[in-house]
Amino acid sequence: MTGRASIWAQLVDLVDDAQDEVVIVAPFIKAPVFAKLVAAIPSAVPMIECVTRWSIADVAAGVTDPEIIEMVASDERLAIHLCHMLHAKIFICDGRALIGSANITARATGRVVPANIEILVEVPASHPMVVETMEIIRSCRMPATPELALSIRQQAGALLANSTFPRRLLGEAECDWTPITRSPERLFPIYTGQSHDYPNAVLSGVIEDLTALDVQLGLDLQGFRAAVREHLHLIPEVEALLDRGTITAPDLERMLKKRLHFSDDQARNAAENLASWLGYFDDYMVTPAGYWEIRKGKIIG
Numbered sequence: 001m002t003g004r005a006s007i008w009a010q011l012v013d014l015v016d017d018a019q020d021e022v023v024i025v026a027p028f029i030k031a032p033v034f035a036k037l038v039a040a041i042p043s044a045v046p047m048i049e050c051v052t053r054w055s056i057a058d059v060a061a062g063v064t065d066p067e068i069i070e071m072v073a074s075d076e077r078l079a080i081h082l083c084h085m086l087h088a089k090i091f092i093c094d095g096r097a098l099i100g101s102a103n104i105t106a107r108a109t110g111r112v113v114p115a116n117i118e119i120l121v122e123v124p125a126s127h128p129m130v131v132e133t134m135e136i137i138r139s140c141r142m143p144a145t146p147e148l149a150l151s152i153r154q155q156a157g158a159l160l161a162n163s164t165f166p167r168r169l170l171g172e173a174e175c176d177w178t179p180i181t182r183s184p185e186r187l188f189p190i191y192t193g194q195s196h197d198y199p200n201a202v203l204s205g206v207i208e209d210l211t212a213l214d215v216q217l218g219l220d221l222q223g224f225r226a227a228v229r230e231h232l233h234l235i236p237e238v239e240a241l242l243d244r245g246t247i248t249a250p251d252l253e254r255m256l257k258k259r260l261h262f263s264d265d266q267a268r269n270a271a272e273n274l275a276s277w278l279g280y281f282d283d284y285m286v287t288p289a290g291y292w293e294i295r296k297g298k299i300i301g
Contacts, residue, residue, distance in 0.1 A: 007102045008109040010120050014093050015041045022093035023164035027053040031065040043193030048078045051137055053086040056211045059156035066149035081141040084216030097125040145271045158207045177212040178275040181205040184280040188224055229281045248293040
């Protein structure tokens, strides 16, 4: 079977005669297409496992719907999990597997015109690479919840209100990011969907930072701080600080201006924000030394 419309036909053919568990693995899933695929699975199938990925940027871009979680309430067979680094597309049913490029979206499955150019190839579900990949996915997945879905949707909505979002979608390099919000303690409450009274301007900066960080969902405070710290260490100026153990404000501002073409004010703000984040997420302190500087260590007592 060939042609763009064959992707949907392949998926329906796979699940149409299912008797045991059906497994759907795709990073991007649109709710209407997912509902139609689940409806094609015979009612006698006792378990439908779905693994997908939710991120603020993906939801804001409209390529995936966290609202698929709502289907769990009406179909007890369905279990939805999240895998942050997921890029694989795998569909398994009764010893058969389809692997390839297609997500569960209208364009990917050929349900709208123009359709994407996609491929799904059938292999045995026992294929070593399929087995190994599923083992990795299941070792790092976490349950999706309505609370997580709502939080991601709200954060995506806030991001869409920010005019810088299209620039980030066009592939702004990770190393070009520097913290926007001056108060890093504000990130975790928004990340976990807690209620807040932050002004829109403050919330906008927090959401942009969370989008750039793209931290996996479901971490506790300690895990979240570790993930952010790891990302901070990828910033070239922070790498220089790690090597030297200390850096002065003028040196940090000069490095930021040269690499990112910042104005004086932009470089000063970025340097101050980095100092604040390193003090909060890592073992660094800001000490006044003529010009302030960042040093390794914490003040005790």
